Amino acid sequence: MAKRIDVSDLDIYYGSFLAVQSVNVSIEPRSITALIGPSGCGKSTFLRSLNRMHEVIPGARVEGKVVMDGQDLYGSDVDPVDVRRQIGMVFQRPNPFPTMSIYDNVAAGLRLNAKKMRKSDLDDLVERSLRGANLWNEVKDRLNRPGSGLSGGQQQRLCIARAIAVEPDVLLMDEPCSALDPISTLAIEDLMTELKERFTIVIVTHNMQQAARVSESTGFFNLSGVGQPGRLIEFNPTEKIFSSPDEKATEDYISGRFG
Amino acid sequence: MSTDLRPDAVAATPARNPALRSRRQLPRFAPTGLFGLGVLLGAGLSAATGFSLTLTVVYGVVLGTLVLYVVARRVEGGRKAFDRLVTCLVTCAFGIAMVPLVSLVWTVLENGVRRLDGEFFNSSMLGIVGEGGGAYHAIAGTLIITLLTALISVPIGLLAAIYLVEYGTGRLKRAITFLVDVMTGIPSIVAGLFAFALFALFSGPSIRLGIMGAVALSVLMIPVVVRSSEEVLKLVPNELREASYALGVPKWRTILRVVLPTSIAGLGTAVTLAIARVVGETAPLLVTVGLVNGTNLDPFDGRMSTLPVFAFYQLTQPGVPPEPAIDRAWTAALLLIILVMALNVVARLISRFFAPKTGR
Amino acid sequence: MTTTDAPPAPPRPRRRPGDRIFAGSATGAGILILVVLAGVAAFLVSEAWPAVVAPAEDIPGGDGLTAYIAPLVFGTLLAAVIALLVATPLAVAIALYITYYAPPRLATLMGYVMDLLAAIPSIVYGFWGIAALAPALVPFYGWAEEHLGFLPFFAGPASVTGRTMLTAGLVLAIMILPIISAISREVFGQAPALHREAALALGATRWEMIRMAVLPYGRSGVIGGAMLGLGRALGETLAVALVLSGSGGITVNLIGQSNPSTIAANVALKFPESTGIEVNALIASGLALFVITFAVNMFARWIVNRRADFSGAN
Numbered sequence: 001m002a003k004r005i006d007v008s009d010l011d012i013y014y015g016s017f018l019a020v021q022s023v024n025v026s027i028e029p030r031s032i033t034a035l036i037g038p039s040g041c042g043k044s045t046f047l048r049s050l051n052r053m054h055e056v057i058p059g060a061r062v063e064g065k066v067v068m069d070g071q072d073l074y075g076s077d078v079d080p081v082d083v084r085r086q087i088g089m090v091f092q093r094p095n096p097f098p099t100m101s102i103y104d105n106v107a108a109g110l111r112l113n114a115k116k117m118r119k120s121d122l123d124d125l126v127e128r129s130l131r132g133a134n135l136w137n138e139v140k141d142r143l144n145r146p147g148s149g150l151s152g153g154q155q156q157r158l159c160i161a162r163a164i165a166v167e168p169d170v171l172l173m174d175e176p177c178s179a180l181d182p183i184s185t186l187a188i189e190d191l192m193t194e195l196k197e198r199f200t201i202v203i204v205t206h207n208m209q210q211a212a213r214v215s216e217s218t219g220f221f222n223l224s225g226v227g228q229p230g231r232l233i234e235f236n237p238t239e240k241i242f243s244s245p246d247e248k249a250t251e252d253y254i255s256g257r258f259g
Numbered sequence: 260m261s262t263d264l265r266p267d268a269v270a271a272t273p274a275r276n277p278a279l280r281s282r283r284q285l286p287r288f289a290p291t292g293l294f295g296l297g298v299l300l301g302a303g304l305s306a307a308t309g310f311s312l313t314l315t316v317v318y319g320v321v322l323g324t325l326v327l328y329v330v331a332r333r334v335e336g337g338r339k340a341f342d343r344l345v346t347c348l349v350t351c352a353f354g355i356a357m358v359p360l361v362s363l364v365w366t367v368l369e370n371g372v373r374r375l376d377g378e379f380f381n382s383s384m385l386g387i388v389g390e391g392g393g394a395y396h397a398i399a400g401t402l403i404i405t406l407l408t409a410l411i412s413v414p415i416g417l418l419a420a421i422y423l424v425e426y427g428t429g430r431l432k433r434a435i436t437f438l439v440d441v442m443t444g445i446p447s448i449v450a451g452l453f454a455f456a457l458f459a460l461f462s463g464p465s466i467r468l469g470i471m472g473a474v475a476l477s478v479l480m481i482p483v484v485v486r487s488s489e490e491v492l493k494l495v496p497n498e499l500r501e502a503s504y505a506l507g508v509p510k511w512r513t514i515l516r517v518v519l520p521t522s523i524a525g526l527g528t529a530v531t532l533a534i535a536r537v538v539g540e541t542a543p544l545l546v547t548v549g550l551v552n553g554t555n556l557d558p559f560d561g562r563m564s565t566l567p568v569f570a571f572y573q574l575t576q577p578g579v580p581p582e583p584a585i586d587r588a589w590t591a592a593l594l595l596i597i598l599v600m601a602l603n604v605v606a607r608l609i610s611r612f613f614a615p616k617t618g619r
Numbered sequence: 620m621t622t623t624d625a626p627p628a629p630p631r632p633r634r635r636p637g638d639r640i641f642a643g644s645a646t647g648a649g650i651l652i653l654v655v656l657a658g659v660a661a662f663l664v665s666e667a668w669p670a671v672v673a674p675a676e677d678i679p680g681g682d683g684l685t686a687y688i689a690p691l692v693f694g695t696l697l698a699a700v701i702a703l704l705v706a707t708p709l710a711v712a713i714a715l716y717i718t719y720y721a722p723p724r725l726a727t728l729m730g731y732v733m734d735l736l737a738a739i740p741s742i743v744y745g746f747w748g749i750a751a752l753a754p755a756l757v758p759f760y761g762w763a764e765e766h767l768g769f770l771p772f773f774a775g776p777a778s779v780t781g782r783t784m785l786t787a788g789l790v791l792a793i794m795i796l797p798i799i800s801a802i803s804r805e806v807f808g809q810a811p812a813l814h815r816e817a818a819l820a821l822g823a824t825r826w827e828m829i830r831m832a833v834l835p836y837g838r839s840g841v842i843g844g845a846m847l848g849l850g851r852a853l854g855e856t857l858a859v860a861l862v863l864s865g866s867g868g869i870t871v872n873l874i875g876q877s878n879p880s881t882i883a884a885n886v887a888l889k890f891p892e893s894t895g896i897e898v899n900a901l902i903a904s905g906l907a908l909f910v911i912t913f914a915v916n917m918f919a920r921w922i923v924n925r926r927a928d929f930s931g932a933n
Contacts, residue, residue: 056504058428081635085507095498099520109506112516159502166506313755342824349720352712353729359793360736363747370750418648426642427649435649437920438656444847444916445909446854447741448883449659452905456662464898478655485652511641539740542856542883546890567742571857574746592743599738 002029002200003069003086003169005050010064011229012042012049014057019045021229023064025219027170032192032201034211034238037221038253042230043204046221047172050202051087052080068170085109088168092175094155096147096162103143105158106130109166125165133161134191153184160191164199171195173203177210189214208254212242220250285334290343293330297323320351364596371593374586383564384552390583394591396554397569400469401598403558404548404565405538407473408480413530415477416484423485424492425514442482450478451543458547467549469558472565475543483533491525492518524613528606535602539595541567566591566598663906670899677896688904693869694784694879695908698859699852701788701873706796707845713796714803719829730804737797745861748790753781753862756789760874772873782864785873787881790858795848802847802923806840807833839922846919850912853883860884882908 005027012020020042027033035043048054049062052073066073073083096105106126110117117125126143130136135157139150147158156176163171173192177185192201192214205211211218219235234247245251285293301318308314324347332340383396419439423432454475458466495518503513519526549562550572556563570591577584675683713733717726757779764775814832823831859865865880872878880888882904890901 051505053501053505056501079635081504081507081509083507084505089501089505091498091501091505093498095496095502097499097502097517097521099517099523108503109508112503112506112508112512114512162502162506338824338827342826345826345829346720349712349716352709353716353721356709356713356736356793356796357732359747359752360732362751363739363743366747366751367743415648415651418645419652422645422649426645431646431649435652437924438653440920441913441916442652442656444850444854444912444919445659446856446883446912448854448856448886449663449905449909449912452666452886452902453659453662456666456902457658459666460662464894478659481652481655509635509638511635511637514641535738539742541740541742542860542887545857545887549891567740567857570742570746571861574749575861589746592746595740596743599740600735603735603738 002198004029005170005200005202006065006067007050008065008067010046010049010062010066012045012054012062013060015059018229020049020221021231023232025232025235027200027202028217029200030196030198031216032196032203032214034215034218035202035204035221036206036208036211036218036253037230037233038223039206040230041221041223043221044174045230046232047174047202047204048089050170050172051089052083053089055080085166086168087170087172088163088166089172090156090159090163090174090176093179094152094159096150096155096158098146098148100147101144102139102147102150102158105147106161106165108162129161129165130158132164132195133157134187134194135161151184153180153187156180156184156188157191160188160195164195168199170200170202173201175204175206178206185210208242212238218242220245220247220253222249222253285331289330290327290346293327294323294347297321297326300326320354324348324351367589367593367596370586370589372590374590375593379587379590383554384569385554387552388578389580392583392587394564394566394569394587394594396551397564397566397591398594399554399556400548400563401538401566403556404469404472404476404544404563405534407470407558408476408537409530409534411473411477412480412484412533416481416533417488417526419481419485420488420492421514423489425510425518439482439485442478443486445478446542447475447479447540448542448546451475451546453478454543454547467547467562468560469548469555469563471547472544472563473558475547476537476540479540479543480533480537483536484530487529487532488526491522491529494525495521524610527609527613531602531606531609535599535606538602539567539599541571544568545571566595570595659909663902663909667899667903667906670896670903673896673899678900679897684900684903687900688882688907690868690879691882691885691904692907692911694863694865695853695881695883695911697784697871697879698788698791698863698881699849701785702791702795702852703845703849705789705792706799706848707841709792710796710799710844710848711803711841713800714807715829715833717800717804718807719825719833733797733800736793737801741794741855742857742861744790744794745858748786748858748862749782752790753783753786755781756783756786757781760785763874771871774872774875776876777874778864778876780864782862783874783876784863784878787859787863787878788873790862791852791855794855794858795852798851799841799844799848802844803837803841806837806844810836839925843919843923846915846922850916850919853912853915854908856883856887860887 007023007025007027010020010023011018023046035047037043045054050066050073054060054062062074064074068086072078097108100108103126104111106129107122110122110125127136127140130139135154138154139158147155150158156179160171160176177188180188189210192203195201203211203215215238217235218238218241220233220241221230222233223230234241234245234250236246241250242254245254298319301320301322302315304318304322305314324344327347328340328344331343378391379393380398381395382391382393384392384394385396419435423436427435454471457474458468458471499517499521500513503517504510508516544565545568548565548568550564550568551562552564554564555561570588573584573588573591577588670678670684673684675681678684678687680687717729717733721729757777760777760781760783763773764777767773768775810833814836815828818828818832859881860883863878863880863884864876865878865884867875867877867879869879870877886901886905889897893901
């Protein structure tokens with residue numbers, strides 16, 4: 001199921017402002033790719049352009065190519081909605097739907113798209129997704145309670161369950177642990193390691209230890225000054241980035257000597 | 260300090276050492292006490308010229324403010340005294356504004372309860388001269404026309420609000436926002452004349468229909484619905500929309516299944532308040548719907564009765580003897596107030612009980 | 620800022636039918652509002668036109684449309700201006716009281732009470748005006764004629780029913796009070812806390828703090844609110860129709876027995892019995908009212924919005 005993504009010469013704009021310039025990268029299937037870099041360097045913008053969430057913002061657009069297993073995601077006949085069904089996303093702050101129960105939140109991707117499904121199949125899917133997100137044992141007795149009643153870490157795992165319930169090929173995670181305490185963070189990191197058997201995972205993180213712990217490859221984003229576009233400075237296996245990076249800027253950032 | 264509370268004692272004390280005076284302050288109970296003293300003086304003054312409640316209040320408030328100001332000026336200095344003066348004035352202004360409200364509610368209650376009986380709700384004015392009769396036909400008419408108005412206004416208003424929040428961009432959005440604001444200021448009688456002109460163009464000038472009234476009221480209600488639902492929809496966090504998009508849900512389904520359910524309580528409140536705004540409108544119905552004595556429940560066939568118009572004619576053209584009609588008019592007015600208050604209460608209940616559940 | 624020359628727009632993505640229908644109907648509803656507003660103007664003009672071109676002697680009063688509408692416009696403006704003069708200071712004081720003087724719990728309650736005042740139907744205000752306010756003011760009118768008669772506003776003979784221009788203006792003042800005070804309350808509440816605390820820290824009294832930090836900030840909001848109130852007062856129909864005994868021509872005597880009527884009240888009272896050209900003349904007067912209120916409201920919104928741009932409150 002997991003698929004490979006090739007990005008070539010990708011420029012990302014907000015209106016006429018060039019936010020990220022000429023990104024070239026290949027993201028391997030069944031692995032975790034981490035994106036690190038200082039605030040405002042375009043990591044999240046880049047991540048959002050991978051499943052065309054970027055263009056939800058008025059005036060935002062991209063130039064260049066994002067190819068997933070041979071299919072150009074920005075082709076003129078490609079529906080962004082279909083892209084997002086194949087590439088799921090987990091956000092910085094847990095955002096379960098407040099009007100829905102835990103069960104309905106997990107089933108939301110199917111319910112909202114009015115997919116018909118037998119009740120027992122749906123039950124199976126919800127259980128499978130919640131188990132996949134390591135949440136089943138904690139919530140199996142209260143599936144009909146509102147999702148917003150869970151703790152922050154549980155809510156985030158609920159959001160992951162919701163994202164994997166639609167069975168995407170790729171899972172994008174935008175700083176999924178930044179709003180969580182260390183124990184919940186650990187739970188999510190363990191979960192990511194399990195999930196990479198089935199999905200291609202791309203994660204944006206501010207936490208370099210986290211990138212070092214979970215990812216196979218790491219990309220370092222930086223910008224040369226205020227108002228300048230962000231660039232992908234270096235993309236290498238994680239061990240290499242954290243031991244002997246090719247670029248001076250990467251080394252400075254990782255050792256805390258940047259700016 | 261207590262000697263200072265008597266105005267004559269203060270007057271007898273000449274200005275002392277300024278440094279000392281600036282440090283002095285009135286005790287906390289003093290302002291109320293001084294004001295009360297002034298009111299008592301006012302009561303005395305009005306008693307001297309033949310007692311009347313209005314004069315007592317007027318003299319009392321003026322003298323109370325004055326006494327407090329003079330004493331505070333002596334004791335605390337000019338700046339503090341001016342501050343106290345403004346406090347007095349602002350509080351009095353509020354009191355003044357409360358007088359009409361209390362008087363209004365009291366007057367309507369006093370006159371309205373006389374005919375608040377079963378017959379008022381059960382019978383129309385068909386064949387009634389003098390005593391008896393009721394507003395059954397008018398109540399039914401008001402409910403039907405208000406329902407029709409809501410059926411026209413809510414979809415249009417809600418869709419327009421969705422356009423402004425979810426789709427609108429650029430010049431069209433700004434134009435609509437601005438004109439909706441301006442439209443909230445259309446005089447109700449002009450809305451009535453518009454509906455009349457619209458229908459008269461096709462059916463001649465003597466036409467009166469319930470639906471004309473609903474059209475006129477819709478012109479008044481739509482901008483209110485748009486404005487308040489727009490505010491409510493803006494409160495839905497963008498994160499929820501993004502969560503839905505990220506699941507591969509198209510925009511229209513996201514709006515229908517995520518945005519609207521999340522804001523349903525606010526929308527219910529907004530619509531209920533908008534209905535409360537138009538349910539008591541009289542002028543547009545006067546020129547479009549008219550009045551009949553019998554019960555007409557078909558808004559597409561001829562004149563109908565409505566509660567406000569019924570109240571208006573019962574008061575202004577009571578016939579002979581006038582008293583029963585005037586009593587009916589007041590009861591209709593009371594009913595209108597009750598209706599509006601009930602809608603306001605319902606609106607608050609909706610926002611309390613249908614808000615998305617959190618916690619537990 | 621890295622900018623590029625306006626790049627070619629990307630090809631429009633294929634849109635789903637559901638999205639097209641939904642976006643289309645939402646946009647349609649928005650445009651419908653513009654159409655309705657244009658329709659109001661168009662239909663009023665079309666129905667008023669016969670009165671504009673009719674010979675002068677056919678118009679009620681026999682002196683032509685201008686002579687028919689002029690006293691009504693005058694009465695409308697006069698009543699609204701009285702209302703504005705009475706309501707604005709009171710509304711500002713009430714807004715100040717609620718935002719800066721009343722204890723918090725009381726302030727919430729007062730907010731409800733003001734909302735209540737705004738919710739009462741206008742016809743009920745008319746009833747109250749006739750039954751309670753007008754009789755209560757009769758003694759005052761007598762007194763005013765006697766002692767203030769040298770002013771043109773209080774030249775007698777004083778009305779014995781109390782159904783005068785001043786009474787109508789006062790009823791309108793009470794009706795627009797909640798509107799003005801609601802908007803004033805909003806802008807006063809938004810006055811920057813830093814400025815207010817700075818003023819207090821300099822040793823200012825509460826009033827000085829309000830004068831230095833709150834009033835300058837809220838001024839344009841109050842003006843905008845007053846304009847909205849004016850718009851409402853100009854168009855108010857039933858309260859005036861009931862309270863004002865209007866039949867006379869132009870006069871500034873506020874307490875007399877014959878007063879100019881207002882456009883809205885005149886339409887409400889005459890319309891049901893009118894036929895033919897009279898109806899057209901009434902609609903022509905309604906058109907004049909539409910134009911006046913439209914202008915006032917546009918001006919008001921312009922002021923309020925300009926303030927929003929400057930304050931950075933959004």
